[in-house]
Amino acid sequence: MAKRIVVLIDGAFLRVKAAKAGKKYDPTFIEAFALGCKTSDEEILRVLYYDCVPYSELSGFRFLVPHSFSPARTNGWKNWLAKTCLRYAWEC
Numbered sequence: 001m002a003k004r005i006v007v008l009i010d011g012a013f014l015r016v017k018a019a020k021a022g023k024k025y026d027p028t029f030i031e032a033f034a035l036g037c038k039t040s041d042e043e044i045l046r047v048l049y050y051d052c053v054p055y056s057e058l059s060g061f062r063f064l065v066p067h068s069f070s071p072a073r074t075n076g077w078k079n080w081l082a083k084t085c086l087r088y089a090w091e092c
Contacts, residue, residue: 002043007034011051 014033018025034047 002041003047005038005042006046006048007037007044008048009050011032011049015051 011030011090014030015025018029025028028050034044034049038044
């Protein structure tokens with residue numbers, strides 16, 4: 001029986017890697033990449049694809065407030081990753 005796997009693709013990361021490799025980044029490429037992530041004894045249960053505009057600590061991040069759909073902006077939190085790592089004693 002094949003092992004079932006879930007493939008999570010970070011779209012922004014894959015886009016940069018594809019560009020550096022001279023590949024055309026389109027749905028066909030993304031599908032081929034996802035299918036290439038499994039071995040012969042694995043079956044892909046699901047492919048999760050995530051892509052988002054990068055967060056800027058200086059400019060913050062624009063979004064729509066749920067329920068009201070009014071525009072809002074976060075304030076960037078400088079060194080948020082380092083602070084989170086210290087809080088949980090993670091290695092970053």
